[in-house]
Amino acid sequence: MLEKHPDDAVTRACFRRQDGPDKHGAGTDGQVLVQWELLLCAPTIRNWISGKTDSYHPVTALGDPVLAPGLGRVIETRNPQFPEGTRLFGPATWQDQQWLDPTVGYRIIPDGISSVDAMGPLGINAITAWCGLVKIGEPKPGDVLLVSGAAGSVGSVVAQIGRIKGCKVIGIAGGAEKLAWLREECGVEHLIDYKHENLAERLDTLCPDGIDIYFDNVGGDMLAQAAARMRPLGRIVLCGQISAYDGGGPIVAPPIDMMRLIYGCIRIEGFVGRHHPEAIPMALADLADWTAKGLIAHREDVRPGFDNLPETLSLLFSGSNQGTLIARICDEAGAPV
Amino acid sequence: MLEKHPDDAVTRACFRRQDGPDKHGAGTDGQVLVQWELLLCAPTIRNWISGKTDSYHPVTALGDPVLAPGLGRVIETRNPQFPEGTRLFGPATWQDQQWLDPTVGYRIIPDGISSVDAMGPLGINAITAWCGLVKIGEPKPGDVLLVSGAAGSVGSVVAQIGRIKGCKVIGIAGGAEKLAWLREECGVEHLIDYKHENLAERLDTLCPDGIDIYFDNVGGDMLAQAAARMRPLGRIVLCGQISAYDGGGPIVAPPIDMMRLIYGCIRIEGFVGRHHPEAIPMALADLADWTAKGLIAHREDVRPGFDNLPETLSLLFSGSNQGTLIARICDEAGAPV
Numbered sequence: 001m002l003e004k005h006p007d008d009a010v011t012r013a014c015f016r017r018q019d020g021p022d023k024h025g026a027g028t029d030g031q032v033l034v035q036w037e038l039l040l041c042a043p044t045i046r047n048w049i050s051g052k053t054d055s056y057h058p059v060t061a062l063g064d065p066v067l068a069p070g071l072g073r074v075i076e077t078r079n080p081q082f083p084e085g086t087r088l089f090g091p092a093t094w095q096d097q098q099w100l101d102p103t104v105g106y107r108i109i110p111d112g113i114s115s116v117d118a119m120g121p122l123g124i125n126a127i128t129a130w131c132g133l134v135k136i137g138e139p140k141p142g143d144v145l146l147v148s149g150a151a152g153s154v155g156s157v158v159a160q161i162g163r164i165k166g167c168k169v170i171g172i173a174g175g176a177e178k179l180a181w182l183r184e185e186c187g188v189e190h191l192i193d194y195k196h197e198n199l200a201e202r203l204d205t206l207c208p209d210g211i212d213i214y215f216d217n218v219g220g221d222m223l224a225q226a227a228a229r230m231r232p233l234g235r236i237v238l239c240g241q242i243s244a245y246d247g248g249g250p251i252v253a254p255p256i257d258m259m260r261l262i263y264g265c266i267r268i269e270g271f272v273g274r275h276h277p278e279a280i281p282m283a284l285a286d287l288a289d290w291t292a293k294g295l296i297a298h299r300e301d302v303r304p305g306f307d308n309l310p311e312t313l314s315l316l317f318s319g320s321n322q323g324t325l326i327a328r329i330c331d332e333a334g335a336p337v
Numbered sequence: 338m339l340e341k342h343p344d345d346a347v348t349r350a351c352f353r354r355q356d357g358p359d360k361h362g363a364g365t366d367g368q369v370l371v372q373w374e375l376l377l378c379a380p381t382i383r384n385w386i387s388g389k390t391d392s393y394h395p396v397t398a399l400g401d402p403v404l405a406p407g408l409g410r411v412i413e414t415r416n417p418q419f420p421e422g423t424r425l426f427g428p429a430t431w432q433d434q435q436w437l438d439p440t441v442g443y444r445i446i447p448d449g450i451s452s453v454d455a456m457g458p459l460g461i462n463a464i465t466a467w468c469g470l471v472k473i474g475e476p477k478p479g480d481v482l483l484v485s486g487a488a489g490s491v492g493s494v495v496a497q498i499g500r501i502k503g504c505k506v507i508g509i510a511g512g513a514e515k516l517a518w519l520r521e522e523c524g525v526e527h528l529i530d531y532k533h534e535n536l537a538e539r540l541d542t543l544c545p546d547g548i549d550i551y552f553d554n555v556g557g558d559m560l561a562q563a564a565a566r567m568r569p570l571g572r573i574v575l576c577g578q579i580s581a582y583d584g585g586g587p588i589v590a591p592p593i594d595m596m597r598l599i600y601g602c603i604r605i606e607g608f609v610g611r612h613h614p615e616a617i618p619m620a621l622a623d624l625a626d627w628t629a630k631g632l633i634a635h636r637e638d639v640r641p642g643f644d645n646l647p648e649t650l651s652l653l654f655s656g657s658n659q660g661t662l663i664a665r666i667c668d669e670a671g672a673p674v
Contacts, residue, residue: 047596057596057600219595232612233612238595238598238599239599240599241595241596241599250592250594250596251594251595251596252592252593252594252595253590253591253592253593253595254590255587255589255590256589256590257587257588257589258556258575258578258588258589258590258607259384259394259578259587259588260607261575261605261606261607262575262576262577262578262607262608262609263394263607263609264607265606265607265608265609265612265613266606266607267604267605267606267607268598268604268605268606269598269602269603269604269605269606270595270597270598270599270600270601270602270603270604271599271602272599272600272602275569275570275602276602
């Protein structure tokens with residue numbers, strides 16, 4: 001459960017393990033008891049536990065279990081349409097088991113897809129990438145596509161979809177290992193190591209004629225640098241602002257030149273998947289097709305242990321995870337790990 | 338001609354009248370000599386003469402004539418497709434006469450439309466309003482539409498198109514006279530006098546459930562206030578940032594909460610008419626129809642005198658013009674006024 005809202009960094013002290021008698025009760029008619037197997041560690045969880053009570057994102061109160069997207073298996077059912085053994089993906093919490101209404105916001109994972117694949121190349125991060133790039137970014141062959149957080153679970157899929165769509169893709173990531181993976185496994189031709197290279201100089205070299213699409217996972221200075229280079233009719237897709245999540249306070253716009261936006265007819269558009277439910281089937285069809293053809297590389301960083309959840313989550317903010325970060329709570333048979 | 342770039346306010350000292358021998362020459366084949374009749378005084382001219390050499394807007398150098406949209410009559414022709422007497426609207430300069438190529442960026446004004454109407458209810462400001470609201474703002478019946486600069490030549494048309502489209506329109510303007518005109522002539526039901534009322538309180542009262550479309554002519558704090566109240570899937574149309582034009586330096590984004598943009602799937606989109614040429618015939622058809630039916634009130638503030646151009650332009654920045662601000666250089670017969 002949430003012990004205190006993080007002031008800056010996410011640390012173990014923000015959380016407390018609470019054991020005790022089963023608080024789940026017996027559930028009510030229509031509900032199912034789910035044993036969580038995998039919990040997604042996504043940067044946005046940092047915002048949900050921040051204690052900010054803005055109306056526009058889920059808020060976790062002190063003493064409540066931490067919210068997270070999760071995949072689990074029905075181990076007891078009071079809903080005949082969801083028999084024991086059904087795997088569900090959807091809103092979970094940092095608990096081993098949970099009674100829930102499976103008809104609200106959950107997706108059944110079909111047999112033949114591994115749990116990890118359902119959280120990885122066919123998971124919510126990949127769907128988010130598809131939705132943001134294809135629906136908001138509207139990539140056309142020859143477009144210059146800049147992606148920040150390019151080695152992340154969303155960014156790496158964005159970069160590869162951009163490559164499939166015929167864009168000139170420029171990825172920004174930190175460190176030689178991530179760059180090598182992007183180049184060799186993901187086929188991203190142009191890369192910037194923001195930790196060791198001068199971003200502005202590299203952008204001037206790699207996209208001297210400007211940028212058509214900037215897919216922003218980072219915010220802050222990277223967003224300002226990209227905005228200053230947008231071509232007329234360019235699109236900036238706002239997906240995350242991870243550079244600022246640990247900063248406390250509201251995350252405000254960096255110094256973007258407003259007149260450039262006007263004269264260039266530049267569009268800046270935020271998005272989260274839940275406002276685009278109609279896109280999910282299209283996204284999954286494309287992603288399954290591309291994955292089957294080997295066109296999209298993906299890697300998952302699966303860290304075992306319920307008790308390690310705080311440390312696992314905090315890896316995101318030091319940039320030390322490699323791929324989609326997933327906490328494994330139990331094995332496929334339901335035994336704790 | 339431009340004598341110096343304005344440091345802050347636009348004043349007479351920024352300009353110098355230059356008389357002398359006819360510098361127009363005889364023109365070249367294909368060109369026409371135009372006697373300008375009306376010159377539009379638009380806020381964006383302030384940016385063109387600022388001396389900022391950003392690549393994205395026209396730059397007027399010291400010693401050059403000031404650029405302005407204008408309407409004039411062909412008085413000598415070397416292009417048989419544009420006989421003497423043809424009226425043209427398009428890029429003009431602060432000169433009485435000018436040789437130009439009429440095929441590049443000019444529109445012929447048909448007989449039956451007065452010159453002032455062609456600069457007013459059927460002019461570039463009205464086309465800009467249509468384009469920004471209909472194409473970018475995508476108004477739907479019941480949408481809450483907030484318009485800043487609502488008594489201006491663009492804003493007043495935006496507010497009325499919003500009313501025609503079934504939106505709940507809230508106009509922001511300064512002073513009782515402008516508000517009375519918007520209420521009584523333009524049929525704008527909800528109004529905020531930013532000079533005499535507390536903007537945040539009035540917004541909380543008038544749109545407690547938020548805003549679907551904010552049409553921004555002003556920027557700065559008004560943009561920040563609106564952005565903080567956008568509903569999910571809301572659209573912010575960036576048309577101008579007049580609050581900052583006199584400030585020098587780049588006009589940067591106000592403190593907009595980036596996470597609100599993301600979670601709410603908010604879109605911020607700049608635009609200028611020249612990137613939407615395909616929309617002009619649609620805009621003119623709608624505007625002519627609505628004007629003929631008396632659905633759109635419009636007023637022009639025509640100030641005579643070539644020598645008064647500096648003072649006429651500066652009226653924009655004190656908010657003391659009433660309607661589309663136009664400088665009359667000569668009468669319809671071509672005699673100086």
